[in-house]
Amino acid sequence: MQSQDVAPRPAPGSSADRTVHVEQAEAALVEHYPRLVRLAYLVLPAGPGRGRRVLTAHALVQRALPRGRASTPVIPAQHGGSSARGRRAGAGDGPGGDAGYAYVRLQVVRAALEAGLPLRSRARRGLLPPPLPQVWGLRLSPRPGGADELALEQRLAALSGPGRAACVLRGLEQLSDADVREVLTGSGVKGAGVTAALREAAGVSAAQYALLDSPEFDACSLQARPTDLMRRRQHTRAALAAAAALAVCGALVALPGGGWGPDGAAAPVYAQNPAAEAALDPGRLVKISPAAWKTSARTDFSVWPARGPLTGDTALLRRALAVWARPGGNVRVSATPGTPSGGPAGPPQLLYAGEVDNARVVLLHDGLRIARYAEPKDGTAGAALDFARVDGATGAEAGALVLGRADGNVRYLTAPWVTKAGERDLSKPGAGSMDLTLTDGITSPLASPATQTGTCTTWNVLQLTDALGTHLLSDLGELVPARLTEGRPAAPREASGAQALRTWAPFACSLADARAQGVRTVNAWGYTRQPLPDGSGTAAWACTRADTWSGDGSRVLAQFHTPGGLFGTAVAKAGDVPACGPRDPHVLAGVLWKSKGGAWYLLAAGDRATTSVRAKGGVTGSGQGNLLALPTRQGRQAELEGRLRDGRTITGLR
Structure with a gap:
């Protein structure tokens, strides 16, 4: 994470009657620039896209200095409000009690809220118009996070502008509700709007507040890609x-x-x-x-x-x-x-x-x-x-397109050769499928997992039948649903068979990690099973690989499922690697596991072509075959290395 500065507790004293010189504000902006850009990025609406939000956030922060060299009040005088002595300290102070930071933060919040309004409704005509600023030849965006960050992004997008600001001031700036109310009021939000914003922010959990410091929302640590x-x-x-x-x-x-x-x-x-x-x-x-x-x-x-x-x-x-x-x-x-x-x-x-x-x-x-x-x-x-x-799409990959989404449901247009459509919960292999009506190739609505937030308990997929068989497709938030397959990477099968459904069931919710990534197919491969050291049963190891339409950006997850558990756990992930794919159909992964008796073990497993596994680092040991179980202590870290039948060495996914 690029930005590590956290706003310390404000210094005591009144903030309303302080003044800020442009030099003081400039020093605060330079010192806390990554933090202010993150704040602006989170408050801006998500509609224009991540690249536009990044550039706009930087522009707003850089325009937050006072226009002249004269002193400027930290928080503008509020007509009809309480006296200076009646204000609580905090809203006007920033890191280290710095009033300069508080002034710049207030300007950033105000500008970000105004940027979310229609252009004709903005009070300050000096704000940049929607198409600006531009970076010619590059598309800049923060690094993608996981399913939790995506859920928070969608949660923030559903809030109003003041609601997002209240949420960010609470979670990122650690301000009390009274201080948040003062900053929102100083940013031009009316009294009823402030109360509504605080009520919206109260719906965001403490766990999600902690994610505001995630690299996903760091608009200063960017990945660059060429434009078209x-x-x-x-x-x-x-x-x-x-x-x-x-x-x-x-x-x-x-x-x-x-x-x-x-x-x-x-x-x-x-x-x-x-x-x-x-x-x-x-x-x-x-x-x-x-x-x-x-x-x-x-x-x-x-x-x-x-x-x-x-x-x-x-x-x-x-x-x-x-x-x-x-x-x-x-x-x-x-x-x-x-x-x-x-x-x-x-x-x-x-x-x-x-x-x-x-x-x-x-x-x-x-x-x-x-x-x-x-x-x-x-x-x-x-x-x-x-x-x-969709270049190269054929058969099941060209079986359906998203027509529309509404109220958590999705409606598809199916290929003309599709004879039957159904809805199936991938996490419940024995539950069967529910038929969907087809009218001129259009399905009746079915529940979509693409926008679900919170704890995943179900994952509904589209089941299509044609002359060649039955196929499963999953909505991952894009126009073309991803095709689901199962089996060895060199020869995957459709995921609609009984054995394939049992393989997929514990790992259905891991599809959330592949949302909005341009995924073409996702294959689940149950590559081995491992007896647990305490004799409590046999655990299953699986590898899921999501390949994209563009050919790069693949995502590989190694997952571990213990007997009696409803869902598996992702223990390792990697991007843009050939492992678990047709070019390199091998995988090795490990996990720290706690037995029912309280003992900790390092468990590791490779596919059946693995002849030996060795651990080094915080845990050392080796064993013949594709399985390894070593006693250890909680928190220990180890590096894994395996040898294949052909003599080649592979390393564990991390």
């Missing part, structure tokens, strides 16, 4: 062509163009491009015949027919294509990792157009990606555009 390189190259060429057009016939560029109706939430057109205009013509959309899949050798999205009652709504299709090509500033755009978000190179294929719950939805396919456009039934404000990568 192809789109940038296209934009560069388009910019040069536009400059030439402006120089030759500037007057003509400003003329309003014809078309097929208004573009809704799309950005304005600044240059005409014949190829791009062809891709935006709803009359050129590819519409596959409903019977094409029956005679085709392909089982992918290219043979899906166009379905839905609005496939003939030219105005809706025009808006969807225009927003895809140039989304406006108020359009919520999301893309799975590794998915380019540029416009289509040519007329895409129409998969669906219709009304889903309270929205009009259009699904499009350009051979590489699925694009989902959604707008409210009563207008285009609040339109959303989502992308998912």
Whole structure:
């Protein structure tokens, strides 16, 4: 974690009548910059995306200094409020009783709250507009955390702006409710709004407060990825062509163009491009015949027919294509990792157009990606555009797409070759499946685990049946559900069989670790079983591997399940490693285990190709075969090393 400074207890004294010089505020900002940026990042709304929040958080903190060199009150005078002597110390003080820190913190909270308001409602016109700031050529975001951090992120996103601020001031700044109330009031939140914010913050648990210091929310420790390189190259060429057009016939560029109706939430057109205009013509959309899949050798999205009652709504299709090509500033755009978000190179294929719950939805396919456009039934404000990568998808991987989510449920559009759909609880292998109705390929709603928070007790998946068998797909919060398989990495099987369901059951909730990662498939491999040293039964070892559509960012979990337990425990994880995969179908992991009698052991297990296991470090010992059990003490750490039949050495997952 980059930022380690924790706000000490404030110095006693009144804060309302103190003044802060710009030098004092600047010193506090520089000293506590990572902390202030984390605070701004957590208070900002999640809608614009993590990269936009990172840049906006840095911008707000850097603009928090007083504008002049004159002294500035720590907290603005409150009309009708209590006297200076009546204020509690704390809200106006920061680390070490530093009033400069308190002033800067107040400005950051105020600016972050105003940044969440519509532009026309912001009191300070000096705030940056939504598209700014920008980092050209790079996409910056904090490092991803685990399921607990994701749950907290979703919990904060559900709160109002003042509610998030109250939660962060409580958990990160360790302020009392009275101090939080004073900071919120000084940030412009009205009395009733402050009370409501405190009530919202009270719904966040103490355990979640502790996660506010997680690296997931450190907006100063970032990972950088390139933006869409192809789109940038296209934009560069388009910019040069536009400059030439402006120089030759500037007057003509400003003329309003014809078309097929208004573009809704799309950005304005600044240059005409014949190829791009062809891709935006709803009359050129590819519409596959409903019977094409029956005679085709392909089982992918290219043979899906166009379905839905609005496939003939030219105005809706025009808006969807225009927003895809140039989304406006108020359009919520999301893309799975590794998915380019540029416009289509040519007329895409129409998969669906219709009304889903309270929205009009259009699904499009350009051979590489699925694009989902959604707008409210009563207008285009609040339109959303989502992308998912699907190159190479076939069979079960092209079996379903998410049409919409509402009230914790998800509704799918299934492939035309799907004959039956059902809902199954992956954690209860003997419970059977519940049939779902299929209407023109659309399922009835089923409970989605993608947004569940708190303790995981169930994990519902989609079960599809076609001519080739039965397949399980899991909603991981993206357009394309992940395919679930079971067995040895070199030859995985569908996870719908009885043995596969028993293998998956203890580890179903571990799928939460793969949410929003662009996951294509998840395989569970029960690689060995181990008798427990106290004679209480046999534990199961499993390895789950999530592979992505982009080919990188794989996630491997080694999991341990003791007899009598409902769910397994993840004891080791790794990213971007070949272990437990088709290229390297081997795994070794260990865990500190406490017996019923109170004795501690180091248990380690490799797959059946492992001929010996050795531990070194805090616990030492070795054994023949793929299993190892050594007595130890609580808290000891060890490094594991195994040898395979072919003589190769492998190390334990950490």
